[in-house]
Amino acid sequence: xxxxxxxxxxxxxxxxxxxxxxxxxxxxxxxxxxxxxxxxxxxxxxxxxxxxxxxxxxxxxxxxxxxxxxxxxxxxxxxxxxxxxxxxxxxxxxxxxx
Numbered sequence: 001x002x003x004x005x006x007x008x009x010x011x012x013x014x015x016x017x018x019x020x021x022x023x024x025x026x027x028x029x030x031x032x033x034x035x036x037x038x039x040x041x042x043x044x045x046x047x048x049x050x051x052x053x054x055x056x057x058x059x060x061x062x063x064x065x066x067x068x069x070x071x072x073x074x075x076x077x078x079x080x081x082x083x084x085x086x087x088x089x090x091x092x093x094x095x096x097x098x
Contacts, residue, residue: 001072001079012083019086025077027086028069031093038096039066045092055081057089 004012013019019027033039043059043066050056057070068089072079 001075001081003072003075003077004079009078012078016083016086016090018090022069026069026071027078027082028067029086029089031066031068033064033066033097036064039064042066042093042096045096046089049088049092050085053081053085055085057085
C-alpha cells in the first residue's frame with residue numbers, strides 16, 4: 001500500500017475523530033471498558049481481524065483501558081489500510097461495549 005500524504009492523513013483523522021496522530025506516523029486510540037474481561041474480549045477480536053488482514057497493531061492492556069497504535073511498516077507511515085482497520089476496530093468496540 002502507498003503511504004498517505006499529510007493532507008490525506010488530516011482528512012482521514014476528521015473521519016476518524018477518536019483517533020489521534022502520534023509521532024507523525026502512527027494513529028492511536030484508547031478504548032475504555034466497564035470491566036476487564038470485556039477489554040480482553042475486544043483485544044481478542046482485534047487480534048483475529050488483524051490476523052485476517054495480516055496487519056497487526058500495537059496493543060496495550062491497562063486493566064480496563066486498551067490502547068491501540070497502528071502504522072504500516074512497509075510504507076514507512078500511514079496507509080488506507082490503517083484507517084480501514086481503525087474504523088473496523090471502532091465497530092468491534094461498539095459491539096463489545098454494549
